[in-house]
Amino acid sequence: MGAEIIYGKDLAAELRLEMKEEVKKLAEKGIIPGLTVVLIGDDPASQSYVKGKQKASDEVGVDSNLIKLPDTTSQQELLNLIGDLNTDENIHGILVQLPLPDHIEEQAVIEAISPEKDVDGFHPINIGRMLTGEDTFYPCTPFGILTMLKSKNIEIAGKHAVVVGRSNIVGKPVGQLLLNEHATVTYCHSRTKDMKKYTTEADILIVAVGKQHFIKAEDIKPGAVVIDVGVNRMENGKLTGDVDFEAASEKASYITPVPRGVGPMTITMLLHNTIKSAKQHHQLSF
Numbered sequence: 001m002g003a004e005i006i007y008g009k010d011l012a013a014e015l016r017l018e019m020k021e022e023v024k025k026l027a028e029k030g031i032i033p034g035l036t037v038v039l040i041g042d043d044p045a046s047q048s049y050v051k052g053k054q055k056a057s058d059e060v061g062v063d064s065n066l067i068k069l070p071d072t073t074s075q076q077e078l079l080n081l082i083g084d085l086n087t088d089e090n091i092h093g094i095l096v097q098l099p100l101p102d103h104i105e106e107q108a109v110i111e112a113i114s115p116e117k118d119v120d121g122f123h124p125i126n127i128g129r130m131l132t133g134e135d136t137f138y139p140c141t142p143f144g145i146l147t148m149l150k151s152k153n154i155e156i157a158g159k160h161a162v163v164v165g166r167s168n169i170v171g172k173p174v175g176q177l178l179l180n181e182h183a184t185v186t187y188c189h190s191r192t193k194d195m196k197k198y199t200t201e202a203d204i205l206i207v208a209v210g211k212q213h214f215i216k217a218e219d220i221k222p223g224a225v226v227i228d229v230g231v232n233r234m235e236n237g238k239l240t241g242d243v244d245f246e247a248a249s250e251k252a253s254y255i256t257p258v259p260r261g262v263g264p265m266t267i268t269m270l271l272h273n274t275i276k277s278a279k280q281h282h283q284l285s286f
């Protein structure tokens with residue numbers, strides 16, 4: 001027995017091949033999707049993610065440009081830079097790597113990015129559009145999760161989805177996308193009492209907390225679909241998720257691993273959004 005493992009990494013590779021073809025077609029029209037990633041400071045985890053984004057962009061043919069700034073950069077300097085990127089015709093996507101240093105107000109930065117170039121899907125305009133079920137840039141991690149579920153034809157409508165974590169970048173939007181797909185959604189967070197009561201009722205359990213072994217086999221309903229978003233670095237340098245994978249995979253019907261699960265899909269949806277933005281900018285719809 002045991003769960004089927006959903007390798008986001010393999011699905012991501014398939015999708016990138018398709019994207020590569022699409023980018024070739026755009027190139028014939030003289031259009032090259034352009035992504036600018038802004039990284040402030042030298043947090044090792046952020047540097048590693050940014051490297052992954054560069055590599056995936058190269059693979060697909062997205063022109064990705066990294067702007068590295070020292071952690072002494074002021075909020076005004078960053079806002080000025082975003083203003084310049086907003087008006088640059090060759091840039092279709094802007095991503096400011098989070099978290100930002102404490103002296104910079106994250107929300108002000110997110111709101112400064114033009115919604116048309118907000119390929120992270122974090123701008124309130126895009127969040128609002130997602131909420132009302134309009135087509136827009138969906139946040140990459142939630143969109144990647146939804147794409148993984150759909151790739152396995154996992155039924156969402158009518159299912160009880162329990163999301164552990166309520167961050168603006170993962171927990172809240174993944175619950176919203178599942179609601180749009182007609183799931184019944186419950187959110188758990190640090191103030192939830194008797195969390196196990198909810199997680200053991202979940203047909204689809206999404207875990208985005210950031211704590212190793214946060215979810216154990218006893219927290220999971222037999223046959224549940226378990227999506228592990230957490231990325232935690234262990235003392236030996238290896239990555240692990242929020243779910244006790246070995247034990248959980250005996251109980252779940254489907255489960256995602258860490259690494260090679262949700263992470264590679266996040267990056268792939270970022271490229272998807274960047275290509276979408278380039279097409280929208282040129283009023284193309286193939």
Ligand SMILES: NC(=O)C1=CN([C@@H]2O[C@H](COP(=O)(O)OP(=O)(O)OC[C@H]3O[C@@H](n4cnc5c(N)ncnc54)[C@H](OP(=O)(O)O)[C@@H]3O)[C@@H](O)[C@H]2O)C=CC1
Nearest residue numbers: 141165166167170189190208209210229230231262263266
């Ligand atoms: N694979 C990928 O592509 C991505 C992975 N990640 C990873 O996912 C994890 C979560 O990221 P992110 O959402 O940004 O993290 P945040 O730290 O912003 O949010 C963590 C959430 O977990 C909740 N939480 C913390 N402790 C508990 C607890 N004891 N019981 C219940 N809930 C708890 C918090 O609740 P409260 O709101 O009450 O504080 C909060 O909502 C991290 O490991 C991160 O590295 C993140 C983005 C993308």
Ligand SMILES: Nc1nc(=O)c2c([nH]1)NC[C@@H]1CN(c3ccc(C(=O)N[C@@H](CCC(=O)O)C(=O)O)cc3)C=[N+]21
Nearest residue numbers: 048049052096097098099120231259260261263264266
């Ligand atoms: N503006 C912004 N947008 C983001 O999308 C964003 C962000 N800020 N800040 C940080 C989080 C985290 N995040 C990840 C992306 C890829 C992997 C990923 O590819 N993980 C690989 C392993 C990578 C490795 O080995 O380091 C995997 O799970 O297999 C993980 C995490 C995006 N985030």
